[in-house]
Amino acid sequence: MADVVVEVSGSDVRFSKISPFNLKDTLMCGQAFRWTSTGCDNCAYTGVVKGKVLRVRQEHECLILEGPVDEDTRNMVMDYFALDVDLGEIENRLREIDPAVGVAIDFSPGIRLLRQDPWEAMVTFIISARNSIPLIRRSVELLAEKHGDPIPQGHRGDACDLHFSFPDPGVLADADIEELLECRTGFKAPYIKEAAMRIASGDFDLYGVGDLEYPEAKKRLMEFKGIGNKVADCILLFAFGFYQAFPIDVWVTRIMRYLYFDSKKVPLRVISEFAHEKFGDLAGYAQQYLFYYARNMLGAEIRGLE
DNA sequence: ATCCAGGCCATAA
DNA sequence: TTATGGCCTGGA
Numbered sequence: 001m002a003d004v005v006v007e008v009s010g011s012d013v014r015f016s017k018i019s020p021f022n023l024k025d026t027l028m029c030g031q032a033f034r035w036t037s038t039g040c041d042n043c044a045y046t047g048v049v050k051g052k053v054l055r056v057r058q059e060h061e062c063l064i065l066e067g068p069v070d071e072d073t074r075n076m077v078m079d080y081f082a083l084d085v086d087l088g089e090i091e092n093r094l095r096e097i098d099p100a101v102g103v104a105i106d107f108s109p110g111i112r113l114l115r116q117d118p119w120e121a122m123v124t125f126i127i128s129a130r131n132s133i134p135l136i137r138r139s140v141e142l143l144a145e146k147h148g149d150p151i152p153q154g155h156r157g158d159a160c161d162l163h164f165s166f167p168d169p170g171v172l173a174d175a176d177i178e179e180l181l182e183c184r185t186g187f188k189a190p191y192i193k194e195a196a197m198r199i200a201s202g203d204f205d206l207y208g209v210g211d212l213e214y215p216e217a218k219k220r221l222m223e224f225k226g227i228g229n230k231v232a233d234c235i236l237l238f239a240f241g242f243y244q245a246f247p248i249d250v251w252v253t254r255i256m257r258y259l260y261f262d263s264k265k266v267p268l269r270v271i272s273e274f275a276h277e278k279f280g281d282l283a284g285y286a287q288q289y290l291f292y293y294a295r296n297m298l299g300a301e302i303r304g305l306e
Numbered sequence: 307a308t309c310c311a312g313g314c315c316a317t318a319a
Numbered sequence: 320t321t322a323t324g325g326c327c328t329g330g331a
Contacts, residue, residue: 030312125312126314128312128313129312129313129314130310130311130312130313130314130326130327130328131311131312131313131327131328132310132311132312132328132329132330133311133312134329134330135311135328135329135330136312139328181327184327184328184329185327185328186326186327186328187314187315187325187326187327187328188314188327189327191314225314225315226313226314226315227314228313228314228315229313229314230312230313230314231313231314234312247312248312249312249313250311250312250313251312252312267321269321291312295312
């Protein structure tokens with residue numbers, strides 16, 4: 001348990017004692033898709049989280065939530081950034097498990113795994129299949145603009161541009177496939193509608209997934225069309241905080257083969273078992289550092305690996 | 307033009 | 320149980 005310190009300075013809220021912390025990498029590493037850099041010198045980020053427009057920035061090793069915000073929002077942000085998690089200890093434990101992961105951590109320390117809204121994460125990562133980050137971002141934004149609610153910003157800073165909440169399951173359940181296609185969701189459109197209908201009808205208790213054990217939770221999610229191994233792990237890791245989840249995309253596949261399998265072709269199942277064995281309940285964090293490192297550092301070197 | 311980018315599903319053996 | 324092809328989309 002981290003002993004985060006919360007203090008109000010002016011209208012802003014400052015969260016300190018959360019070192020190591022890298023806001024940019026945390027928001028832009030591919031786990032969340034509704035943040036954009038704003039403000040002077042792109043030093044701040046604006047995003048929509050659980051129906052609220054947030055503006056945050058980093059000062060030294062602190063997270064600043066720009067205000068004024070009420071106490072609920074403050075607590076929501078603490079939970080969203082999982083500030084109760086002692087990331088320094090996690091990074092050290094991973095370094096001990098394997099210095100190779102330590103290299104990835106040193107490349108980009110302070111990536112916090114967020115606790116996003118499960119429904120939004122579910123739709124987002126269904127969309128992510130066979131898709132690129134810019135297109136995922138656009139699809140999610142289009143869904144919000146066309147089906148979400150405008151969020152009144154009052155007198156807050158950059159009020160000139162309007163933001164929209166992510167639409168509830170009931171709203172997307174009532175949307176036509178054609179409307180979902182207009183959000184560039186492609187062949188995933190029917191998957192989104194079906195998921196929305198099951199959740200809106202109460203047929204599936206999405207928010208209860210967090211109370212299950214990891215294997216059972218994953219099994220349940222994978223019963224949805226459009227949710228396979230990787231997408232299920234993304235939802236479990238980035239929304240529910242199942243840190244033993246280990247999403248394996250092409251980049252993780254490449255770096256895992258490169259580091260542990262002599263760059264040889266290995267079934268994903270083998271990589272998955274290996275990761276769970278080696279990293280245990282820190283697999284999700286290991287994945288995030290390795291993924292980021294693979295994409296941004298080793299890109300050209302391991303691209304050829306399948 | 308052709309390829310491919312942070313998968314999944316249906317089908318086939 | 321593992322291996323293929325197709326799929327929406329849009330940028331390189």
